[in-house]
Amino acid sequence: MDIRRWLTSGVDAVEDWQATFGPFQPDGSLQISDEQFATAFGAFTSRLRENYPFFHPSYAGQMLKPPHPAAIVGYLTAMLVNPNNHALDGGPATARMEKEAVAQLAQMFGLPAHLGHLTTSGTVANLEALYVARELHPGRGIAYSGEAHYTHSRMCGVLGVPGTAVAVDAAGRLDLGALDALLAGGGIGTVVATAGTTGLGAVDPVHEVLAIARAHGVRVHVDAAYGGFFTLLAGQGDLGIDAAPWQAIAQCDSVVVDPHKHGLQPYGCGAVLFADPDVGRFYLHDSPYTYFTSDELHLGEISLECSRAGAAAAALWLTFQLLPPTPDGLGRVLAAGRRAARDWARLLSDSALLELYQQPELDIVSYFPSASAPPALSAIDEASARMLAAGMADPAHPVYLSTLRVTADAFARRHPGVTADRDGTRILRSVLMKPESDSFVTELHARVERLAGA
Numbered sequence: 001m002d003i004r005r006w007l008t009s010g011v012d013a014v015e016d017w018q019a020t021f022g023p024f025q026p027d028g029s030l031q032i033s034d035e036q037f038a039t040a041f042g043a044f045t046s047r048l049r050e051n052y053p054f055f056h057p058s059y060a061g062q063m064l065k066p067p068h069p070a071a072i073v074g075y076l077t078a079m080l081v082n083p084n085n086h087a088l089d090g091g092p093a094t095a096r097m098e099k100e101a102v103a104q105l106a107q108m109f110g111l112p113a114h115l116g117h118l119t120t121s122g123t124v125a126n127l128e129a130l131y132v133a134r135e136l137h138p139g140r141g142i143a144y145s146g147e148a149h150y151t152h153s154r155m156c157g158v159l160g161v162p163g164t165a166v167a168v169d170a171a172g173r174l175d176l177g178a179l180d181a182l183l184a185g186g187g188i189g190t191v192v193a194t195a196g197t198t199g200l201g202a203v204d205p206v207h208e209v210l211a212i213a214r215a216h217g218v219r220v221h222v223d224a225a226y227g228g229f230f231t232l233l234a235g236q237g238d239l240g241i242d243a244a245p246w247q248a249i250a251q252c253d254s255v256v257v258d259p260h261k262h263g264l265q266p267y268g269c270g271a272v273l274f275a276d277p278d279v280g281r282f283y284l285h286d287s288p289y290t291y292f293t294s295d296e297l298h299l300g301e302i303s304l305e306c307s308r309a310g311a312a313a314a315a316l317w318l319t320f321q322l323l324p325p326t327p328d329g330l331g332r333v334l335a336a337g338r339r340a341a342r343d344w345a346r347l348l349s350d351s352a353l354l355e356l357y358q359q360p361e362l363d364i365v366s367y368f369p370s371a372s373a374p375p376a377l378s379a380i381d382e383a384s385a386r387m388l389a390a391g392m393a394d395p396a397h398p399v400y401l402s403t404l405r406v407t408a409d410a411f412a413r414r415h416p417g418v419t420a421d422r423d424g425t426r427i428l429r430s431v432l433m434k435p436e437s438d439s440f441v442t443e444l445h446a447r448v449e450r451l452a453g454a
Helices: 003-019 034-048 069-079 092-109 122-136 151-159 176-183 206-215 228-233 243-251 277-283 310-322 330-349 377-393 408-414 437-453
Strands: 115-119 141-145 163-166 188-194 219-224 254-257 270-274 354-358 364-369 402-407 424-431
Touching: 003 069, 069 310, 092 115, 092 228, 092 254, 092 270, 092 310, 115 122, 115 277, 115 310, 122 141, 122 151, 122 188, 122 219, 122 254, 122 270, 122 277, 141 151, 141 176, 151 163, 163 176, 176 188, 176 206, 188 206, 206 219, 206 243, 228 243, 228 254, 228 330, 330 354, 330 364, 330 437, 354 437, 364 377, 377 402, 377 424, 377 437, 402 408, 408 424
Parallel strands: 141 163, 141 188, 188 219, 219 254
Antiparallel strands: 115 270, 254 270, 354 364, 364 424, 402 424
16 A cells, blocks of 8 residues: 555545634644754654664564554544544544444454453553452452563552462463462462463463363453464464464453554554453543533543543554454464464574574564583573674674573573573574564574574
């Protein structure tokens, strides 16, 4: 699609709508000359060049990529109106778009009924889920994997709820025996299962977590902020994604997903969905100057946040019209990243210079330089840091990676032959979110091998 054409069309459409309300004189305090703007805009675009090339498949570091052009056009066009999805009178059109897009997310997870909305991030979405967990089971704690996102511990502190990290198995997934023993104590009200950890992309066995939790009368919240859209690929073809954890989400109590990750959206766009619409009672509040245009439910009445960008809902809605959250729609985009991860894992397994840390479950690949002799954590740490810096500095064939710090114990469970001469080490980590990674992974591997051999 021609993004320049459609951005212009967006401006034209909004100006046509604005003209229906009659002319008025813009205030002089807002007027900026083209000459003034040119100076500031030149400095602005120059500063933007300080970014890393998130758009390019040579960038295989953090969870970063540009949004889809449709999302950009939808966001910027709606931003010219600047609706606020807190109340229907602040964004009547985009509030309806939000409800429709959230219903598509609920359908993607197989939720038969739901209460949900968009948020500014997965962190806020998870905060809302844990807030409801606290209200449903006051005085009882929240358990989460030791590999869960660090904000779960932080949010438990914010909410004044005891938070307990549960041990993980040798693949970085929540240890079921440890969970069962913890829940037997009766102090936990909600368990957080992570569907795609941000470090390794590990998927907790949600179906088994659910069975254990229900046996103890405990709720289950699924943090699928990173991995949620991979439910579209569960059990599909030869991609190696087990269907059982993803199918179990429909029986859980709440789930979070970040459209600004695999949903092709700009920051910030998270979402939280509850299986029981009745939890909306915990959001009840009275505002004397909002919610007056309609008896219909306003999004601000089921959200902890107040003002939220209606443009985010517009962007997601428009994207879903073109790439719906279905296996044949958005699923094809995720499948490319998953294929890239599996292909790179095979290349790493055959490499004399690099070693696969563990098999990828989604599209995050973890590995480390194996050329040190004798192999030791200190040597791996130093080589990983060197490769990270050298890859970004290569003017001809740059490659942008990230590092992940793992403990000596976690490393030994996967690679017992390495000398633990320190308490942990940095390994290399690559996120293959962009579908272009599928055709670039051989070149990416070659560049990283050159770094390892330098």
